[in-house]
Structures are given as structure tokens and as C-alpha cells.
Amino acid sequence: MKKGDYLAQHSMMLAFISCLMAKEIGIASPQINQKLTYASMLHDLSLTSNILESIQESETLEDSSLSWQEHKKYKNHTQDILEHLRKTSKIPGDVEDIINDHHELSQSNNIASKKSPSMISQLNALFALSDEFCHQVHFKDEINLDLFRIHWDDFYNHYNKGNFKKPLECLKKIVFNKIDLS
Ligand SMILES: [Fe+2]
Ligand SMILES: [Fe+2]
Numbered sequence: 001m002k003k004g005d006y007l008a009q010h011s012m013m014l015a016f017i018s019c020l021m022a023k024e025i026g027i028a029s030p031q032i033n034q035k036l037t038y039a040s041m042l043h044d045l046s047l048t049s050n051i052l053e054s055i056q057e058s059e060t061l062e063d064s065s066l067s068w069q070e071h072k073k074y075k076n077h078t079q080d081i082l083e084h085l086r087k088t089s090k091i092p093g094d095v096e097d098i099i100n101d102h103h104e105l106s107q108s109n110n111i112a113s114k115k116s117p118s119m120i121s122q123l124n125a126l127f128a129l130s131d132e133f134c135h136q137v138h139f140k141d142e143i144n145l146d147l148f149r150i151h152w153d154d155f156y157n158h159y160n161k162g163n164f165k166k167p168l169e170c171l172k173k174i175v176f177n178k179i180d181l182s
Contacts, residue, residue, distance in 0.1 A: 003141055006049035010134055013143075015040035017174070018130040024170045024179065027122065031092075038091055039098040039127055046080040047073065056139050060108050075111050078103065097124060104128050107158055108135065117162025125163040132159075133171060149175060 018036040022028040044052060051070050058064040061074060073080075078099060085096050101124040103112040117125065136155075137148045148155075152175060159168050173179045 006053050007044060007047065010052065010138060011041050013138060014131055014134045017134055018127050021126050021130055021167050021170045025166050035092055035094050035098060036127060038095045042081055043099045043102050044077060046077045055108065056135060061110065098127050102128050102131050105159060105164060106132055117164050120163050122163045122166065126167040129159055129164055129167050129171060145175060
């Protein structure tokens with residue numbers, strides 16, 4: 001994979017982490033893995049690596065150095081990709097639903113529809129949590145788990161709600177090396 005291609009690296013990492021979490025919480029199947037992989041490859045596709053990295057650099061959308069056009073693009077990126085998906089019947093419908101919820105409860109932006117964490121399905125919560133984790137640990141071709149562990153308690157308390165609870169316990173095992181990733 002090309003160095004500096006944040007979007008490609010992020011999408012691959014998200015497919016790996018979300019499928020691993022699905023396996024660990026006992027909901028994995030070929031169909032679930034396919035949906036999570038489609039969602040991983042498509043969810044941020046209307047964005048550029050530069051936009052994604054500048055949000056990671058500043059930690060929040062509001063503090064980022066994005067131009068107003070990039071800011072708007074980011075705010076609309078979920079709806080933009082959903083519009084494309086509605087024109088095709090080749091992608092399973094659940095993938096749209098997973099993508100629609102992928103920023104619910106996010107710590108780094110304010111663009112979700114703010115559904116109750118108990119109203120989000122287990123699968124969608126798992127994906128949204130995996131996405132936030134993958135963004136928070138990944139910057140400039142590096143995965144920095146040490147830094148993430150320092151903020152773990154805040155992250156845990158923020159996500160320990162509704163259908164996020166079960167995948168969160170699984171993520172805890174990943175972050176603190178209780179799951180063999182090899
Ligand atoms: Fe996104
Ligand atoms: Fe993402």
C-alpha cells in the first residue's frame with residue numbers, strides 16, 4: 001500500500017478490526033464480514049486523505065485547518081456516499097445502514113444524527129466504534145497504541161453505553177493485547 005495514502009490504509013485497517021471484533025463477540029459470518037468490508041471500503045470514499053489527516057491532526061473537526069469547502073465536504077460525506085449507493089443494487093442494503101450510523105457517538109466530530117446508543121444496532125455500533133478507534137490510533141503511516149492507551153479511560157467512559165458496550169469490551173482486549181492479532 002502506498003505510503004501516505006491515509007484513506008486506503010484506514011479502510012483496510014477498519015475492515016480488519018471490525019471483522020475481528022465481529023468474530024470476538026460471536027456475530028461473524030461470511031455475510032457479516034462481507035457487509036463490514038464493503039462498509040469499510042466505502043464509508044469515507046468521498047473524502048481525501050488530506051481532509052481525514054487534518055482532522056486527526058487537530059483531533060476535532062471544529063479545530064481543524066480545513067477550508068470551508070473541505071469542511072462542507074466532510075459534513076456531507078456520509079450522505080454523499082449514501083446517494084451513490086442508492087443508485088446501485090449491487091451492495092447489500094444493510095451496508096447503507098452501517099454507513100449511515102458510522103459517526104454516531106463520535107468523539108471527534110459533531111456530524112452524527114445523535115441517535116440513542118440503545119437504538120443503534122449491535123453491528124452498526126461495532127462498526128462506528130471500530131471506525132473511531134482506527135482514526136484515533138492512525139496518523140501519518142503510524143499506528144500509535146501507546147498514546148491511545150493514555151486516553152483509554154475517557155474513550156471507555158464515552159462509549160460505554162447501549163449497544164456500544166459489548167464491542168467496547170472487545171476493543172479493550174485488542175488495545176491491551178489480550179487478543180492475538182497474528
Ligand atoms: Fe466518516
Ligand atoms: Fe472512517
